[in-house]
Amino acid sequence: MQIAIVYDSGYGHTAKQAEAVADGIRKIEGAEVFLHAVAEGDTPWEKLTQSDAIIFGSPTYNGTVSAGLKQFMEESTRTAWTPQAWRNKIAAGFTNSGAMHGDKLNSLVTIALFAAQHGMIWTGLDMFPGEGNEAMNRVGGWLGAMAQSDNASPEITPIRSDLDTAAYLGQRVAEVTTQFIAGRKA
Template sequence: MANIAIVYFSKCGATKALAEHIAGGIRSVLNAEPVLLEIQPKDIIEGRYTNDAIFEQLKTCDGIIFGSPTYMGGPAAQFKAFMDTSSDTYCEQDWKDKWAAGFTCGGSLNGEQEQTLFSFFVLACQHGMVWAGLNTSEHTSDKGLNRLGSNIGLTACNNHIDELVDENDAQTAQYLGLRVARLATQ
């Protein structure tokens, strides 16, 4: 059984909704199971992420999908605290050769969301992980998968009405989960 972790922070619910859609995509693959791990602000003390249990869970996973809203062109501070704390994991090479991917959500169609994905990509590379971007070219219209056209990972835009995500972004999230699960179970 391949366990794929989805480690994410969500303030208003849109990023959490994407994480749940990604989990649905993972579940659709035989012998793959999602592990949803939400970054909680209470676990950040003096700017440092302190939940060691999440790092223990991540050691046993075959892949990790990182997720955060994009704030001011980068990951939320809560997720950045998690990233910084992963330096101990880096020293031990606990994530080496695991699959990695990323997703983000913002309040506009761009908002430099790819910068957040680049942060996740660099984090994955520093940990010796193998990055899985989106392998779809259906973004030639806003009706298909990957409507915002980012191949490095999933970018999404919330709808500002109920803080949920666009239906196409939700489908792309499910596809990202399916893609990483297929890679991890090969």
């Protein structure tokens, strides 16, 4: 089972989240993970098409996804959307912003709509919001993993509970993908 993580990270916070998502995926036996930072250039379209699931991540800037992830979305039209190459793949998303709210939900809605237009099957969090900085899902996301960085250095933020929530999302996507693949073979 191959799971791809496609993300943008302006300052390193969302990259830390992407690594945490990857750690969660690796907890599931047989799951392989591939990370692609959109800023690195050439998108490996064939590798994404071969993946069983794709998890998208972006910082939230001005209430929506970054320009880098938006450009990736637009470039996917010819290579993935038109041929419906990602149809029936599992999808999920994560985001980070400096403020506690920071309009992160709008970024996740944008990513979920993008996945829906590609015919993908969305996986959100199945975790009740926790209370306090030590609790997982402390930001209270259902649609995907949310993190908050206080506009501080990526060496100290996002905090451990936000990264644990991201890892949980990765593990959940790997579990759901395993079930989906088994169901197709049955």
